[in-house]
Structure formats: structure tokens, C-alpha cells
Amino acid sequence: DAGVIQSPRHEVTEMGQEVTLRCKPISGHNSLFWYRQTMMRGLELLIYFNNNVPIDDSGMPEDRFSAKMPNASFSTLKIQPSEPRDSAVYFCASRQGDSPLHFGNGTRLTVT
Amino acid sequence: AQSVAQPEDQVNVAEGNPLTVKCTYSVSGNPYLFWYVQYPNRGLQFLLKYITGDNLVKGSYGFEAEFNKSQTSFHLKKPSALVSDSALYFCAVRDTGQGNLIFGKGTKLSVKP
Numbered sequence: 001d002a003g004v005i006q007s008p009r010h011e012v013t014e015m016g017q018e019v020t021l022r023c024k025p026i027s028g029h030n031s032l033f034w035y036r037q038t039m040m041r042g043l044e045l046l047i048y049f050n051n052n053v054p055i056d057d058s059g060m061p062e063d064r065f066s067a068k069m070p071n072a073s074f075s076t077l078k079i080q081p082s083e084p085r086d087s088a089v090y091f092c093a094s095r096q097g098d099s100p101l102h103f104g105n106g107t108r109l110t111v112t
Numbered sequence: 113a114q115s116v117a118q119p120e121d122q123v124n125v126a127e128g129n130p131l132t133v134k135c136t137y138s139v140s141g142n143p144y145l146f147w148y149v150q151y152p153n154r155g156l157q158f159l160l161k162y163i164t165g166d167n168l169v170k171g172s173y174g175f176e177a178e179f180n181k182s183q184t185s186f187h188l189k190k191p192s193a194l195v196s197d198s199a200l201y202f203c204a205v206r207d208t209g210q211g212n213l214i215f216g217k218g219t220k221l222s223v224k225p
Contacts, residue, residue, distance in 0.1 A: 004155070033212060043156075043202065043215040056212065091155055100146065101213060103155030 002026075004104035006092050012110045018080040021107045024073055025094030033101065034067055034077050035091040043091075049075065061086075082111045114139045116186075116203045118216035125193045125223050133188040133219045135203030144206035145186045146213065147177055151199050159201075162186060173197070193223045 005024040013019055025032050033048040047057040049069045057067070064083070069075040079086055089108050093101040116137045125131045137143055144163050148156040160171025167179045177188045188201060203216040 031211070042217040045212050045214070048212050050211075093155070100158035100161060101148075101156070103148075103157070105153070105155045 004092055004094055004102050006090075006104035006107050008107060009105065010108045010110075012112065013082055014112055015083055016081045017111075018078065019082045019086075019109060019111075021077040021079075021090050021092075021109070023075045023077070023092030023104060025075070025092070026096075026102055027073065029094035029096045029102070030072070031095050032069060032075050033093040034075070035093065037089045037091060037106070038087075046077070046090075079109075082109075084111045087111050114143075114205045114207050114214055116145075116205045116214065116216040118201075118203055118219045120219050121217075122220045122222065125221070127195050127223050127225050128192050131188075131190050131193040131197070131221065131223070133201050133203075133221060135186045135188065135216060136184050137186060137203075137205050138184065139205055139208070141208055143186075144208070145177075145179065146204040146206070147171065147175070147186075147188050148202045148204060148215075149173075149199050150202065150218070156202060159188070193221075195223050195225055197221060198223045 007022045031050050034046040036044045045059045047067045052069045067077045087110050089106045091106045093103045095101050146161045147159040150156045159175050160169050162169045162179045170176045175190050200218045202218045204213040
């Protein structure tokens with residue numbers, strides 16, 4: 001079991017650029033979550049999918065953020081255009097049914 | 113709305129001493145409560161959960177948590193702390209309406225030799 005795989009681990013980009021974060025959930029898991037972690041706000045749920053369908057995207061900050069899950073083994077979180085306040089660690093997590101969440105190691109995003 | 117609170121930003125403990133990391137919750141209905149640990153530059157790792165049953169829940173790495181309904185608390189405990197336990201600890205409650213986890217702000221545990 002390779003766990004939840006996120007790429008890239010680190011991303012540095014300039015304000016205004018498009019950023020795409022990627023996640024491969026654990027095989028067989030049917031729910032996928034995107035969280036954002038900052039010192040000021042802690043862990044915030046951005047969006048989550050169940051069986052590839054978005055269930056709750058109320059945490060997505062604004063229209064600049066979008067997430068997709070085209071199949072059970074891949075999801076993306078896109079920010080366009082990026083802003084310095086988007087700098088954070090973005091985590092993807094997955095689970096099967098009611099099992100505990102398994103987190104990836106995160107993508108540290110820095111927007112200058 | 114469901115929520116959890118971790119009243120301490122940091123807890124300092126000497127190695128070998130017992131440790132407690134506090135968490136209180138607010139839920140409508142029966143709570144599903146969790147503890148996760150985060151080491152530097154890593155994602156969160158599941159420690160233990162309470163859904164129903166015994167109020168004392170045992171988890172990974174010798175940790176346990178005590179569910180107290182009257183005090184709406186779910187404190188994390190360990191009888192003898194290790195330096196390697198130093199990390200960030202998160203309490204979480206499952207949103208019964210949506211199924212996602214709502215996390216507390218986290219408590220930094222520092223265990224000194």
C-alpha cells in the first residue's frame with residue numbers, strides 16, 4: 001500500500017500563474033478530501049468527493065479554486081490565478097466507507 | 113454545527129511523565145471523535161477514534177483517549193511520554209450531516225529528555 005500520493009511536494013510560483021495540485025488516493029477508497037493547512041486558520045476542508053462526485057465544495061475559497069476527480073484514482077486541485085494568500089500546505093486524504101482518513105504528505109505551495 | 117476545541121496551543125512534558133492533550137467537542141447527536149498526529153513535513157496520521165462503547169479508547173503508539181459525555185471532552189493521554197511523541201496533535205469530529213472531519217486547531221506536544 002503506497003498510501004495517498006500527492007505531487008508535487010513543493011511548488012513555488014508567481015502571483016497570477018496557474019497552479020495544479022495532484023492526488024492519487026489509496027486504491028479502493030471511495031471518498032477523497034482536499035484540505036488546506038495554514039498557521040492562521042489551521043486545517044480547512046476545501047472539497048470532498050464520494051464515488052468521484054463532489055459532495056461538498058462550500059470550503060472552496062472562491063472561483064479561482066476548482067477541483068476535479070475524473071476517475072477513482074486521480075484528483076486535481078487547480079488555482080487560477082494564484083495569489084500570495086493562497087500560500088499554504090494542501091493535503092489530500094482518502095478513505096473507504098467509515099474507515100479513518102488517510103492523508104498524503106501534502107503539497108507546500110508558495111505564491112510570491 | 114459540530115465543532116471541537118483544543119484549548120492549549122502547546123503542551124510541554126518531561127520524558128517518562130504522563131501526558132494529556134485536551135479536546136472538547138460540540139455536536140448534535142452522538143459524537144464520532146478522532147485523534148490524529150502530524151510529524152514535521154508529513155500528513156496527518158490516525159491515532160484512535162470513539163464511536164460508541166467503552167469510554168476509554170486505546171490507539172496507536174500507546175496512546176489512549178477518554179470520552180466524557182458530561183464534560184463533552186475527549187482528552188488524549190499516554191502514561192509515559194517519549195521524546196519521539198513530540199508532534200502536532202489534532203482532535204476531530206465527524207460531521208454527521210456530511211461525513212467530513214472537522215479538525216481542531218491542533219496542540220503542539222513537546223517532550224523533553
